[in-house]
Amino acid sequence: MPREKKPIESRAWDAASVELLEKAGRDGVVTAFDRADTQQNHCKFGTQGVCCRICHMGPCRITPKSPRGVCGANADTIVARNFLREVASGVAAHSDHARHLVLLLKKAAEGAAQGYGIKDEKALLRMAGKYDIDPAEKTSGEIAATLAAKLLGEFTSQEQTLETLNLAPVKQQNIWKSMNTVPHGIDRMIVESMHRTHIGVDHDYSNILMHAFRTSIADGWGGSRIASMVSDILFGTPFPVRSSANLGVIREDHVNLLVHGHEPELSEMLTIASQDPKIVASAKEAGAAGIGLAGICCTANEILMRHGIPVAGNFLQQELALITGAIEVMVVDVQCCMPSLPEVAQAYHTEIVATSDIARTIGATPFSFDTDKALDSAKELIKKAIDNFKSRDPKKVAIPKSHKPIVAGFSVDAVKYMLGGTFRASFRPLNDAVMQGRIFGIVGIVGCNNPNSRLDEYTNILTKELVKNNVLILKTGCAAIASAKEGMLTPESALNEAGDGLREVCETVGIPPILHMGSCVDNSRILEAAAEVVFEGGLGDSIAGLPAVGVAPEWMSEKAVAIGCYFVASGVDVILGNAFHVFGSEKVTDFLHSTTQDIFGASFHHCPSPEKAATTALDIIAAARKKLGIDTQSERKLFDMKDRREILV
Ligand code: SF4
Numbered sequence: 027m028p029r030e031k032k033p034i035e036s037r038a039w040d041a042a043s044v045e046l047l048e049k050a051g052r053d054g055v056v057t058a059f060d061r062a063d064t065q066q067n068h069c070k071f072g073t074q075g076v077c078c079r080i081c082h083m084g085p086c087r088i089t090p091k092s093p094r095g096v097c098g099a100n101a102d103t104i105v106a107r108n109f110l111r112e113v114a115s116g117v118a119a120h121s122d123h124a125r126h127l128v129l130l131l132k133k134a135a136e137g138a139a140q141g142y143g144i145k146d147e148k149a150l151l152r153m154a155g156k157y158d159i160d161p162a163e164k165t166s167g168e169i170a171a172t173l174a175a176k177l178l179g180e181f182t183s184q185e186q187t188l189e190t191l192n193l194a195p196v197k198q199q200n201i202w203k204s205m206n207t208v209p210h211g212i213d214r215m216i217v218e219s220m221h222r223t224h225i226g227v228d229h230d231y232s233n234i235l236m237h238a239f240r241t242s243i244a245d246g247w248g249g250s251r252i253a254s255m256v257s258d259i260l261f262g263t264p265f266p267v268r269s270s271a272n273l274g275v276i277r278e279d280h281v282n283l284l285v286h287g288h289e290p291e292l293s294e295m296l297t298i299a300s301q302d303p304k305i306v307a308s309a310k311e312a313g314a315a316g317i318g319l320a321g322i323c324c325t326a327n328e329i330l331m332r333h334g335i336p337v338a339g340n341f342l343q344q345e346l347a348l349i350t351g352a353i354e355v356m357v358v359d360v361q362c363c364m365p366s367l368p369e370v371a372q373a374y375h376t377e378i379v380a381t382s383d384i385a386r387t388i389g390a391t392p393f394s395f396d397t398d399k400a401l402d403s404a405k406e407l408i409k410k411a412i413d414n415f416k417s418r419d420p421k422k423v424a425i426p427k428s429h430k431p432i433v434a435g436f437s438v439d440a441v442k443y444m445l446g447g448t449f450r451a452s453f454r455p456l457n458d459a460v461m462q463g464r465i466f467g468i469v470g471i472v473g474c475n476n477p478n479s480r481l482d483e484y485t486n487i488l489t490k491e492l493v494k495n496n497v498l499i500l501k502t503g504c505a506a507i508a509s510a511k512e513g514m515l516t517p518e519s520a521l522n523e524a525g526d527g528l529r530e531v532c533e534t535v536g537i538p539p540i541l542h543m544g545s546c547v548d549n550s551r552i553l554e555a556a557a558e559v560v561f562e563g564g565l566g567d568s569i570a571g572l573p574a575v576g577v578a579p580e581w582m583s584e585k586a587v588a589i590g591c592y593f594v595a596s597g598v599d600v601i602l603g604n605a606f607h608v609f610g611s612e613k614v615t616d617f618l619h620s621t622t623q624d625i626f627g628a629s630f631h632h633c634p635s636p637e638k639a640a641t642t643a644l645d646i647i648a649a650a651r652k653k654l655g656i657d658t659q660s661e662r663k664l665f666d667m668k669d670r671r672e673i674l675v
């Protein structure tokens with residue numbers, strides 16, 4: 027039977043992507059959208075999670091007729107083991123990213139990393155304080171060196187539990203202690219996950235799953251939190267910046283260089299180098315109007331948050347960006363960079379440059395990025411792009427017009443500042459707005475795109491519905507880029523869609539109702555915000571009781587599984603657009619979707635449609651408000667400076 031070919035408009039929500047998918051057809055270029063069609067009949071054993079290939083007596087597949095693998099493992103054990111391995115991989119990805127940053131901090135502290143230094147002294151001192159480092163009579167380099175050594179200990183510690191856990195509300199810490207889910211060193215947690223899932227080790231599905239949550243805590247409150255904090259020290263804590271998003275940010279008359287992946291070390295240097303007058307002059311000598319730097323996925327989010335560099339697109343637009351025919355070089359680092367990129371690039375003149383030694387791609391140019399000479403490396407890469415400009419074939423160039431203005435850069439510090447100014451930076455006005463009902467609740471919408479559903483559709487419908495219902499949205503990753511492309515990340519446009527109460531608060535404070543908080547590791551900023559709400563008071567003593575929900579609408583990566591787990595372990599209910607591969611075990615499914623309520627005060631919910639996700643989120647928030655006793659509408663009153671002073675005097 028011939029495979030069903032979907033109409034192009036059904037693949038993507040935004041017009042720019044549809045335009046380039048049509049061009050891909052004309053240019054004979056195969057993309058992830060086409061390959062998803064050829065993979066339509068997904069293996070049932072895989073989607074149910076009941077295929078085990080952990081040892082070579084197998085692979086074993088569980089069916090009613092063969093309910094146990096050769097070793098005797100049943101569906102519960104196999105599904106739970108597969109789940110834990112996904113979590114471990116996600117945690118490893120985030121935490122290795124964090125490790126690279128800590129090693130860079132160490133080098134920068136020693137003065138051995140060209141172009142890097144301590145950009146945000148306040149962030150350094152704040153973090154040093156958390157690690158009891160006395161700053162007296164120490165240079166910032168010395169403080170950074172001591173801090174880096176302590177942070178490296180968070181990865182390797184064997185008996186000590188993570189110090190970063192102290193950043194969580196005491197109630198969460200106590201739950202983790204009582205449930206035996208306090209993580210030791212991050213690396214140890216990942217190693218133990220692999221050990222436990224080896225043949226013949228941990229067979230009790232609930233014991234395996236509890237370790238999945240324990241390992242995930244080492245990510246959300248450990249690796250990812252460290253990555254965000256160290257990035258802030260090295261590159262600056264984000265504050266609101268204006269920029270624009272979607273494929274239309276690519277400029278035809280510029281030498282175009284795209285950064286893609288996750289780690290910000292090189293992209294920071296490319297940002298600096300791209301503004302070097304000598305480099306701009308050589309681009310002009312080559313016949314271009316200048317250097318066009320833009321990003322894809324989370325590397326894009328990193329330099330957007332700190333420098334306002336435009337975002338060309340999210341995960342499923344990485345190939346589409348090349349199909350514009352106007353990209354000289356795409357620099358890839360780690361995570362979410364498709365192996366298909368060099369093949370797509372072959373249809374044009376684009377050079378794909380793989381810059382991480384742990385992430386090589388066949389057909390890409392390997393480039394060993396050396397943090398000792400980072401600025402030189404960045405200049406070399408831009409020179410490569412300038413040299414390649416002459417090879418561009420104008421007949422193959424077609425850049426969609428579409429791009430939207432955005433405001434991003436909402437770190438927790440930035441939100442506090444916007445709420446209370448320099449001297450009274452605080453979450454108080456936010457908590458009050460929630461208590462008074464002007465803000466009904468807070469929802470974090472995060473995660474990827476997935477060609478099994480229409481690009482950005484679920485994310486955008488859900489976001490609009492929640493904003494209409496007075497829900498403040500916190501966003502990261504590719505979900506944030508989806509809203510950016512939709513024009514929902516500016517105070518002006520999004521406020522038209524917000525409910526009355528939310529609009530009132532956003533207008534008073536001057537923020538959009540959707541706050542872009544950064545990249546995948548910056549999901550830890552959402553936890554930080556949740557903790558701040560608890561610390562501020564008035565909404566209970568635990569994250570678990572807050573009128574807050576997490577949603578991963580179009581997720582696809584193992585990192586998203588880890589993120590979902592650390593949200594649940596922190597007491598935040600998580601709605602999934604795509605189901606986990608666990609339905610082959612009723613017990614594992616029940617554990618994740620129900621038992622965790624009794625353990626952590628939160629669980630997973632599978633909602634295949636955005637409408638169902640919206641009603642589920644609103645129901646969860648309504649129940650939390652009732653429990654907190656704030657379900658009745660109190661008098662609506664604008665919170666002005668006089669009110670703030672009265673509270674804080
Ligand atoms: Fe089969 Fe058991 Fe080996 Fe898995 S560990 S492949 S279930 S024998």
Ligand code: MSK
Nearest residue numbers: 324362473474503504
């Ligand atoms: S990039 S993990 S597709 S959010 Fe962070 Fe996007 Fe998901 Fe990658």
